Amino acid sequence: PGWFSELSPMWPGEAHSLKVEKILFQGKSDYQNVLVFQSSTYGKVLVLDGVIQVAERDECAYQEMITHLPLCSISNPKKVLVIGGGDGGVLREVSRYTSVEQIDICEIDKMVVDVSKQFFPHLAVGYEDPRVTLHIGDGVAFLKDAPEGTYDAVIVDSSDPIGPAQELFEKPFFQSVAKALRPGGVVCTQAESIWLHMHIIEGIVSACCQIFKGSVNYAWTTVPTYPSGAIGFMLCSTEGPAVDFQHPVYQIDEDEASNKSKGPLKFYNSQIHSAAFCLPSFAKRVIDSK
Numbered sequence: 001p002g003w004f005s006e007l008s009p010m011w012p013g014e015a016h017s018l019k020v021e022k023i024l025f026q027g028k029s030d031y032q033n034v035l036v037f038q039s040s041t042y043g044k045v046l047v048l049d050g051v052i053q054v055a056e057r058d059e060c061a062y063q064e065m066i067t068h069l070p071l072c073s074i075s076n077p078k079k080v081l082v083i084g085g086g087d088g089g090v091l092r093e094v095s096r097y098t099s100v101e102q103i104d105i106c107e108i109d110k111m112v113v114d115v116s117k118q119f120f121p122h123l124a125v126g127y128e129d130p131r132v133t134l135h136i137g138d139g140v141a142f143l144k145d146a147p148e149g150t151y152d153a154v155i156v157d158s159s160d161p162i163g164p165a166q167e168l169f170e171k172p173f174f175q176s177v178a179k180a181l182r183p184g185g186v187v188c189t190q191a192e193s194i195w196l197h198m199h200i201i202e203g204i205v206s207a208c209c210q211i212f213k214g215s216v217n218y219a220w221t222t223v224p225t226y227p228s229g230a231i232g233f234m235l236c237s238t239e240g241p242a243v244d245f246q247h248p249v250y251q252i253d254e255d256e257a258s259n260k261s262k263g264p265l266k267f268y269n270s271q272i273h274s275a276a277f278c279l280p281s282f283a284k285r286v287i288d289s290k
């Protein structure tokens with residue numbers, strides 16, 4: 001009954017709106033306000049502190065890209081860590097890799113996990129994989145305790161820098177990620193929109209260039225329900241076996257039979273992978289100058 005508009009000081013002067021059929025859940029966790037509604041045209045929608053996190057219709061773009069951009073850039077990933085991502089969508093994508101033996105996930109807000117399991121079965125299916133271990137807690141602390149060189153890949157599926165995810169955009173966190181990665185290991189983080197946050201991206205790129213001595217690349221994709229319709233990812237590798245993010249060593253769209261419970265990939269393919277690193281000039285100027 002009515003419209004949900006995504007107003008935020010993070011994107012002044014604009015607000016994406018979705019027509020609401022029914023409010024399905026409203027709650028307040030220890031960290032944020034949690035809302036789930038049935039939209040008219042994008043399926044069910046999860047909102048945290050007034051910011052759209054996932055919509056059933058277009059979540060495939062974000063979850064597939066944030067997962068397959070890093071994991072198709074290395075051979076035979078075995079140990080993967082997800083920071084954030086409590087809705088389970090990234091877990092669903094990581095579990096497509098038969099080479100993966102261990103999937104750790106550290107989500108700070110248990111309500112996000114519980115709400116996803118209740119209202120978003122196509123995302124929470126990720127938790128059914130026996131390789132998954134869920135840790136409820138702060139990703140910064142989790143990484144501090146992680147033994148050096150543990151992971152082949154870390155995926156930082158965060159919300160935005162206002163709220164619980166703020167510290168996931170800062171240097172100390174990136175340093176702890178680098179320590180937890182093996183030589184030549186890769187990290188992929190949610191890295192905002194080139195249309196809205198070039199300044200934030202500039203900060204992330206310079207921090208990552210100081211910390212990750214392999215390669216540092218920015219990629220982007222379209223997600224209609226995120227403000228500006230675009231979202232980006234920071235892809236970095238540690239010193240060690242070189243990683244060429246723009247030319248994936250692994251072709252999941254052909255090689256990996258799409259698992260029954262997850263269905264086929266709806267968005268990612270190897271052409272989209274390479275294309276994701278092609279940037280408009282205004283963004284190249286800032287990002288490539290680092």
Ligand SMILES: NCCCN[C@H]1CC[C@H](NCCCN)CC1
Pocket residue numbers: 051052053054062063085086087089090157158159160190192193196197226227230231
């Ligand atoms: N597994 C999905 C988690 C969603 N991550 C974030 C949710 C908030 C969204 N704001 C976009 C703000 C403009 N860049 C970015 C992705």
